[in-house]
Amino acid sequence: MYEPMATHLETERLTLRPWSERDAGDYRALVAERGDGVPTVEAIRERIATLLATSARNGISLLPVCRRIEGDVIGYCGLTVGRATVEEPEIAYELVRRAHGRGYATEAARVVLDAASATGRGRLWATVRPWNAPSLRVLEKLGFQRDHVDTDEKGEVVWLTRTLSRG
Numbered sequence: 001m002y003e004p005m006a007t008h009l010e011t012e013r014l015t016l017r018p019w020s021e022r023d024a025g026d027y028r029a030l031v032a033e034r035g036d037g038v039p040t041v042e043a044i045r046e047r048i049a050t051l052l053a054t055s056a057r058n059g060i061s062l063l064p065v066c067r068r069i070e071g072d073v074i075g076y077c078g079l080t081v082g083r084a085t086v087e088e089p090e091i092a093y094e095l096v097r098r099a100h101g102r103g104y105a106t107e108a109a110r111v112v113l114d115a116a117s118a119t120g121r122g123r124l125w126a127t128v129r130p131w132n133a134p135s136l137r138v139l140e141k142l143g144f145q146r147d148h149v150d151t152d153e154k155g156e157v158v159w160l161t162r163t164l165s166r167g
Contacts, residue, residue, distance in 0.1 A: 002087075002119045004059035005079060009111045016063040016077060016108060018055075019048045023064050026073035030096050058086045059119065065095065065108045074099040077108035079116055083157075084125040091116070091124050093138070105138045113142060117164040126160045136160075 009016040019027075024044045032038040039047075055061040062078035075095035082090035091112060093105050116124055126144055128135045136158070144160040151157065 002059060002121055005055075005061050005119050006115045007055070007061050007063060009063065009115055010068070011107045011111050013068055014104060014108055014111075015066045015068050016111065017066065018061070019051055019064055021045060021048065023073055024048060026064070026096075027076075030075060030094060033097055060086065060089050060116075062092060063112075065093075065104065067099075067104075074104060075108075077105070077112050079112065079124070082125075083127050083159075088121065088123045088125060089116075091126050093135075100134065105135070106141050109138060109142055113162070113164065122164055124162050124164060126162075127157050128160070129154075130156050130158050 007016075007018045024041055027048065028039060028041060028044045031044070051062055058081070060079035060081075062076050062080050064073045065075045065077050066073050075093065077093035078091075079089040080092050082092060084090045091109055093109055093112075095105055113124070124144075125147075126139050128139065130136075130149070139160050139162075142162065144162040147159045147161045149156055149158050
């Protein structure tokens, strides 16, 4: 069995912590930037409740990423089952556009890698669309390596993996 993932993580510039209802507006804005429509505040609150319940059940978490000085939520980062398994979960991150290109995704993902290692897991996955070069660069910096390419209803998906040092 694995230890639960820490839900309070800090870096020099960032804090990752559990979701709260006050994050609904920031999360809604992030989702709206995807260009697939704007979810209702109620739908976002339900999504946050689901994230918290899933974390309590499986011991891994997607956490809001907050800039320490500014105190604003700029996205999320963490572990999720996604297309993988709870034993070998996916690392996932997404930031609002205004936070792109500043190293925040790499910084947040690096502390999540440490938290994943502390759970006792031996390997993580990541899945990325081939057009998402910035995300692929983040994963490369973190030591992920391509495993294979698959397709789904939206097109190609690049699968990457990284071995963790346990504990």
